[in-house]
Amino acid sequence: MTMVRLDDIEENRKHWYREEHFARQLGDPSARAIVEGRWRLLAREIKSWIAAQNTSRQRDSAQNTLHVLDAGCGDGINLVGLSQIFADLGQAISLTGIDYNELRIERARSLGLDCRLQVGTLEATGLDQGSIDIVLLNHVLEHIPKKDAVLAELRRVMRPGGLLIVGVPNEGCALAKLRNHVLQRSVLRTTDHVHFFTASSLRRDLTAAGFDVASIAGEGFFVPHLRLAGMIGGTAGGRRLLDGLRTMMPSQAAGLIAIAHASVGAQGR
Numbered sequence: 001m002t003m004v005r006l007d008d009i010e011e012n013r014k015h016w017y018r019e020e021h022f023a024r025q026l027g028d029p030s031a032r033a034i035v036e037g038r039w040r041l042l043a044r045e046i047k048s049w050i051a052a053q054n055t056s057r058q059r060d061s062a063q064n065t066l067h068v069l070d071a072g073c074g075d076g077i078n079l080v081g082l083s084q085i086f087a088d089l090g091q092a093i094s095l096t097g098i099d100y101n102e103l104r105i106e107r108a109r110s111l112g113l114d115c116r117l118q119v120g121t122l123e124a125t126g127l128d129q130g131s132i133d134i135v136l137l138n139h140v141l142e143h144i145p146k147k148d149a150v151l152a153e154l155r156r157v158m159r160p161g162g163l164l165i166v167g168v169p170n171e172g173c174a175l176a177k178l179r180n181h182v183l184q185r186s187v188l189r190t191t192d193h194v195h196f197f198t199a200s201s202l203r204r205d206l207t208a209a210g211f212d213v214a215s216i217a218g219e220g221f222f223v224p225h226l227r228l229a230g231m232i233g234g235t236a237g238g239r240r241l242l243d244g245l246r247t248m249m250p251s252q253a254a255g256l257i258a259i260a261h262a263s264v265g266a267q268g269r
Helices: 011-018 021-026 029-057 077-089 102-109 147-157 174-183 186-190 199-208 226-233 236-248
Strands: 066-071 093-099 116-119 132-138 158-169 211-219 255-262
Touching: 021 029, 021 077, 029 077, 029 132, 029 158, 029 211, 029 226, 029 236, 029 255, 066 077, 066 147, 077 093, 077 132, 093 102, 102 116, 132 147, 147 158, 147 199, 158 199, 174 186, 199 211, 199 255, 226 236
Parallel strands: 066 093, 066 132, 093 116, 132 158
Antiparallel strands: 158 255, 211 255
16 A cells, blocks of 8 residues: 655645645635535435435334445545434444545544544555445545546445445536636646546446446536636625526536445446
């Protein structure tokens, strides 16, 4: 297992490794609205999945512990969100967070959550085959060169029918290309993203890895300049405008959230 050290990262990309997620994502009104909206979507999808499990098995899954993985947990923002979601549902869980960044795992540990945290790679988690019920992979896949290996590993550790929720930027869309190649080409020089997804490419990757994709929803609207995006998204009226634009042009959403299930009979390696 190879851990990434700060000294090994190019100077213009170091901030992605060490910036504080809570300050960046919850301290900014635009980013906070996206995170909180995402948590509401997670809550709906998890509640729906649990209800379907109860119906199919004719039992109350709240009486059984669900095994949940935050794959690429970072500083622990979504560990907080998941903990609250399941607490509100009255559902017992065993929560695990994995991240390759030791600094982020240290920060997540400082939250004092009831979860298991480990420094590691998503290509080889060390988890038992078929041991996980629900996986969140949020804004992680675009950073990983060997994305197919990660998806194969997540399929391996998930039980058939398990719930996978994947969030990625919609950076393959036309407005993202306009930003990255015309209006703000500096983004490509500083980003640590190695994949630029569209809804079609994300669906294709998940299907190839052995997942049945139920839906792919859009988040926000892709404003083709970072500063302008922050200005518009920083007000409630601006966010309503962006939501309206996404409704009119769904292919130009700023982000994508895929809801998928581990295929029955397509167990990973």
